[in-house]
Amino acid sequence: MGRTPVCSQGLNRGAWSLEEDRILANYIESHGAGKWSSVPKEAGLNRTGKSCRLRWLNYLRPGLKRGNITQEEEDLIIRLHKLLGNRWSLIAGRLPGRTDNEIKNYWNTILRKKVQRGSSLAQAVHHELESAQTKATRCSSSILIDLKVDGEIQSKDNAAGDQNCRGGASMPPSDDPFLFNEDMADGWMRGEEIQPAFAWEFGSLACFMGTEDFLWSNDVFHK
DNA sequence: AACGACTTCAACCGCGCTGTA
């Protein structure tokens, strides 16, 4: 797979050789990742920094899984794509050991067709959304959610009942259990008081309720 | 076996964002 190496302006392009991989891996191991523009020169590689970064992140980096995307991973990708769209790096961030490039390729070659065909997987996602709605409805406490609307984080406060969201759908009314408070935000971000799975159920619910125009904040998921 | 069509996925490209001087 890949491209055959060609020379352009004296630089190697195309598929990486085993020797190039070894040089890059050794360099990163001793110097750490970063400063990609200086990596080729210092490591003695006839590549662009960009190419080195890509090779490291998508292929050489430790902890990468390769191939054999599981059914669970596939289901998660479908759900996340419905929520996030083509934000592959965000989706990859929820799948340990997977790269954005790998997920993007997997989506474009396999999952897109499955979803377009209205496969059983898509039906399963719909079932998940209905299930998430039921569970969230049962929740009596406030739930924190940062919604990124038109590029800005819109905070929603349960007590204030603020309705400042803009976009393609309305938020639930202020007395609705789906609104959040800041205390829950801290707990959520620590990943201790609220299980990530529940966060995703809520995310699915937001999608199910027709709030696809809202994008989830990176901060909520990564902090 | 041969060959064309289709699929896969590593790698490249271009753009936008962010930090710095």
Added chain:
DNA sequence: TTACAGCGCGGTTGAAGTCGT
């Protein structure tokens, strides 16, 4: 404020592999 460099992201490309006839 502006210009520039570095980086990261999503879209696209194209060689290699697979499949169907």
